[in-house]
Amino acid sequence: GAGVSQSPRYKVAKRGQDVALRCDPISGHVSLFWYQQALGQGPEFLTYFQNEAQLDKSGLPSDRFFAERPEGSVSTLKIQRTQQEDSAVYLCASSLAPSGAYEQYFGPGTRLTVT
Amino acid sequence: DQQVKQNSPSLSVQEGRISILNCDYTNSMFDYFLWYKKYPAEGPTFLISISSIKDKNEDGRFTVFLNKSAKHLSLHIVPSQPGDSAVYFCAAPGGGADGLTFGKGTHLIIQP
Numbered sequence: 763g764a765g766v767s768q769s770p771r772y773k774v775a776k777r778g779q780d781v782a783l784r785c786d787p788i789s790g791h792v793s794l795f796w797y798q799q800a801l802g803q804g805p806e807f808l809t810y811f812q813n814e815a816q817l818d819k820s821g822l823p824s825d826r827f828f829a830e831r832p833e834g835s836v837s838t839l840k841i842q843r844t845q846q847e848d849s850a851v852y853l854c855a856s857s858l859a860p861s862g863a864y865e866q867y868f869g870p871g872t873r874l875t876v877t
Numbered sequence: 878d879q880q881v882k883q884n885s886p887s888l889s890v891q892e893g894r895i896s897i898l899n900c901d902y903t904n905s906m907f908d909y910f911l912w913y914k915k916y917p918a919e920g921p922t923f924l925i926s927i928s929s930i931k932d933k934n935e936d937g938r939f940t941v942f943l944n945k946s947a948k949h950l951s952l953h954i955v956p957s958q959p960g961d962s963a964v965y966f967c968a969a970p971g972g973g974a975d976g977l978t979f980g981k982g983t984h985l986i987i988q989p
Contacts, residue, residue: 807977865923871919
């Protein structure tokens with residue numbers, strides 16, 4: 763069966779540009795998570811959706827980051843006016859469970875480079 | 878303040894021997910732990926988990942041990958195989974957010 767997919771896999775943006783990163787979770791998975799992974803670090807939580815509801819956005823680093831999941835399946839993470847410190851791999855994960863407490867299935871990530 | 882710590886950035890083990898990866902945590906509210914394995918240019922994949930009501934969970938070559946009093950867990954891989962070369966992350970749900978809290982990872986290198 764299909765796993766979590768993300769697009770694009772690689773994105774180069776000039777400082778100040780807006781970017782949109784897409785995540786297609788596993789069909790039927792209720793929970794969807796976005797993480798940011800800087801070089802040499804573990805993934806860090808950004809935000810969490812249960813179906814279409816964004817229940818936790820405590821990890822978003824600034825108001826330039828915005829995420830949505832309007833129909834409870836595909837999600838988009840948008841970063842406005844990108845800065846160099848936004849350069850990282852952005853990982854999406856989904857889970858059948860209606861919480862963050864258990865096994866999450868990760869996509870391959872989008873590597874964002876801001877120049 | 879890191880709530881999940883993996884203090885060894887890398888570990889080199891000979892093929893066939895036992896690999897032991899360590900993880901420490903500071904948040905006593907954590908009651909479930911997961912290990913993820915990550916190859917380059919791929920997302921993390923779930924490996925094994927353990928609930929705080931247990932002190933050991935085994936799945937084939939992989940065993941996770943939990944010492945709650947020491948706030949320490951370890952992942953044992955035996956025998957180690959070349960395909961085990963990857964970055965291993967320890968993680969726990971919670972830590973102030975709804976997602977997983979990850980350690981920084983340990984890069985395991987299996988030498989032939």
